[in-house]
Amino acid sequence: APSIFSSGVSVSANGGVILSQSVTSGGPSSLSGGTGTVTVMASRALSTSGNTLTLIADDVDLQGTSVSTGAASMLIAPFSNKTIGLGTTTEEVDIEKTELAIISSSGLTVGNSNTMGVKVSAISSAESAGIAGTITLVAGNDGGQVTFYGGSSTFFGIAAQADNGVMVNGDIYASGGPIFFDGDLDDSTDAVNKVLFAGSRTVVAKEIMTISSTTGSIQYDNALTLFAGSGLVIHDNVNGNSAYLGEPIVFNADYESQGDGTFTVSVGKVVTSYNGDVTMTAFDLDLQHTY
DSSP: OOEEOSSOOEEEOTTOEEEOSOEEOSSOEEEEEETSOEEEOTTOEEEOSSSOEEEEESOEEEOSSEEEOTTSEEEEEOSSSOEEEESOSSSSEEEOHHHHTTEEBSEEEEOOTTOSEEEEEOOOTTTTTTBOSEEEEEEOSTTOEEEEESSOEEESEEEEEESSOEEEOSOEEESSSOEEEESOTTSSOOSOOEEEEOSSEEEEESSOEEEEOTTSEEEESSOEEEEESSOEEEOSOEEOOTTSTTOOEEEESOSSSSSOOEEEEOTTOOEEOTTOOEEEEOSEEEESSOO
């Protein structure tokens, strides 16, 4: 029979946690499966009644009808130093497309300081519709990267934070919120440490877009279009690829609800296009160095 608790639930087992019946808690809850799997069996539901939920395990298997935190946030991360994927089937920990589609929360964090890498494969708006806030991807382990690939992805809002680079190999759309990319989460030197837009890319944020990589750079190797609805902030150097001369870059900081979008380039930072056209559209310009 289903289990209903008036307060939060905390369950920890090194070999995995299996919910064979539906569970409803009344407070912040956590399920830790250790090196095993956190499983929600088919036709079952997990709800925290509007409270936070943390799922930590070396795999998740969400077969059920729903995993819901309502107006609260959710965290899913590996227990060990592993990779995790969103919409993938080949990472060490996979949140497959069908699993993401049953998650309902005000925000979802995937990965943590232990995470070796996060990959995102072509998430549709229908698959991410249950997340009513920002999905935050964290590859915090030394050398960890966040990679978007396999086609375009759509979220309400998206943040990608990695120790050693954010690789954008697919178009990205934030239909209701911000976009934040940080290719150098620990602000210390690593081999890559860049936000790389590979191929001809379009990235669109309904709200503000912020891109940074403290000890590295922001790089593109083909035509790049960045659209933000309420401001576009570039914190570090932007470089085209000298091997691909003449590729254009478009910055639009005010494409939505015109009149509130400032295009900002931080102090001491430079945009270099290698003979490509640079187009800027904004309500206001805050060019603190040069372009």
